[in-house]
Amino acid sequence: MRGAANGAAFLAGLLTGGATAALALGRETARMRAACLATAAETERSRRREDELMARMRALDAAKTDFMATVSHELRTPLTSISGYVELLRDAEPDELSDAQRRMLEVIARNARRLRELIEDILTLSRIESGGFRSEPGEVDLAQVVERAITEIGPVAAKASVGLHAEVRGPLPLRGDGVQLDRVLANLLGNAVKFTPAAGTVTVRAAHDAGEAVLVVADTGMGIPESEQKALFVRFFRATNAIRRAVPGTGLGLAICRKIVDNHGGTIAVASAENMGTTVTVRLPAS
Template sequence: MQVAEIPHNEQDRLKALLKLQILDTEPDATFDAITSLAATLFQVPIVLVSLIDAQRQWFKSKQGLDVCQTDRKLAFCAHAILQSDVFIVEDAAQDERFAANPLVCAIPNIRFYAGCPLIDANGFALGTLCLIDRKPRQMTEQDKAVLRKLAVLVMDRLKEHKQKLQTEHKLQLLDLLLDSIPDALVACDSDGHLEQFNKVARDWHGVDVRKCEAELWSHHYNLYEENGHTVLPVERIPLLRAFHGETVVGQTICIKSKGQAPRWVSCRGEQLKTRSGQLLGALVLMHDISEQKQLEQMKTDFISTVSHELRTPITAISGGLDLVINQVLGPIPDKALAMLKVASQNSKRLQLLVNDLLDMEKLSAGKMDFYLQPCDLAEECQQAIAQNQPYADKFGVQLRILNTEPVRMQLDSHRLQQVLSNLLSNAIKYSTAGAEVTLGYTQVQDKIRIEVKDSGEGIPLHFQEKIFQRFAQADGSDSKAKSGTGLGLAISKAIIESMGGCIGFHSVPGEGTVFFCDFPL
């Protein structure tokens, strides 16, 4: 019996085989389909997908044979991998290389063998697709061509197996990476079904992905609005918003899982698409801001308490100073009167700050009352101009109304005046003497827009994104002259939104600013 030579590239060949990670794997129907087809086409009792390991040949698929492997020294396939084309033994009993081989002399009694080498992209022969019969046979050129094509199919399956392993490894690595993220991550597939929770998400929710309808997500995953009491409506669920094409930025929700303290999270999410634009699903990251919320609540409680405690004495001080300044209690020396007027101005500023703080607290808690009733915008604008002209006179600024035609809308007149006064006073403060500030309204598509326009210095670019934040004030050399509480625009924004509108601005540094409030018709 002749033992096959070892290929000259054996070490590299074995590395390529081991890299496939296919040895000793479970049977695979895709390989079995090929060997079954070959057995039918060639009418042979045995067909094998044989892979040549260091000391054995192992069968990934086998038809007509019970064993899974044999010694490499006995393997016909060890000879076949040395060839570049189909290796044929027509009658092993008459071939001196194989006549004494136990596989010929005993079960499975091989007489005919034809093996097509399985050669990978790097030229390594990993094994064979082989046909075995217990009687001598010959192969035609057409038979060889068919066997080669079937061998190509086997190589395709081997490539797919390798790609599948690579994909699984990438997914495992991705899972490890996702689980290492300190934020919670949830994702859905292209059908909107939940697909992925990383470790943090599983810990926060107390469960893993469940197969349930989107309408039940809030119930199953204990999702609430930021107030911690209102169950999150389906249309407000961040992952669904992202899935339907919205870019979710900074949405705060509350997760109240059983056995855990309420957790407030800030959500950021968007659709996932291929480079060609095909929808893959959506992903949302959730960052725990519970500690920040607790600090904000402590700050709010502190400000609320201090504001309420200060309001009564400040009102009394301000009223008392007015009585003294007006000399109701008797004449006051000029020097003392000047100092009392300064004290009165500062007490009024402090009173304004306290009132703003209380308004902000009410708006944040949703406790500010709004009385919506029919209002005429022309009358509201005229009233705002009249109330703020004395303040404008101090700066040498002229106020002008652009509209007089009546427009009826459902608004809270008192709160609208509060907003217009804030916008006008800001425009006045940042205008130069002799400048003009205008107030008007126009219809833009299906909404009414109220605008306050000035030609002042404009809002610095670096400050524009913070303009509506609480206590936000732009830096400036004359900031003391223009100082305020830093709450006016934050309060105005909350008031306008509470009345169903929205507020915004356009500003070019050095060219002025336009603040606008939009209300749907």
């Protein structure tokens, strides 16, 4: 009898312990489920906040682009008038203007040209970002694009006492938009000459390599501080050393180059060291 009682007590204890454990397990499961639901709810709220923030940023960026395009268009008309009247004055008879007045006109013309370049850069970037900057691909010889750019920048380089060298093995056929590629070369060479001091050199190399047309523009100029190189393709970015030395510029040239190169399915990379020079390498599909 005593053994049976002990067995019953043992069995009752076992059942009670099992029930207690099951109850504890159930509570823990419920707690974990509630924690998971809370986490999921917080994740969903975070996702919604992120989506709202991204939508606001896109709207702000679109508004900024529209604003820049509108202002640029509005500036074009008075600037065209200013430039026109400056040219009329510069074409006056030699005895109608003094030397001092002619120097003033040169300053006006130079700054009008800089403002016009800024406006054109802003409009180009606005068209690119809004999808209105369409490429018209055709057969292009990169060697000829380089030749045109060197011919155009040659007088500027000579005036700045900067040596200009070309190492081009043409023809270099590729499929692209010749006008846009002219813009890329003009921007890259213009930057290279502008940021290179007198007696420095700018070298342009172009060749085919592994199914790609490779363009390299290298200079011996002031270079770019390493800490700032990540921002090179950001709109309106200007290196601090360029600002200190009062080198003029819009900070849009490389941003435009990158957009155009992207449109052509290519890549653009910059290697630079302060006071040692900068090398820009563009790779474009050759077919």
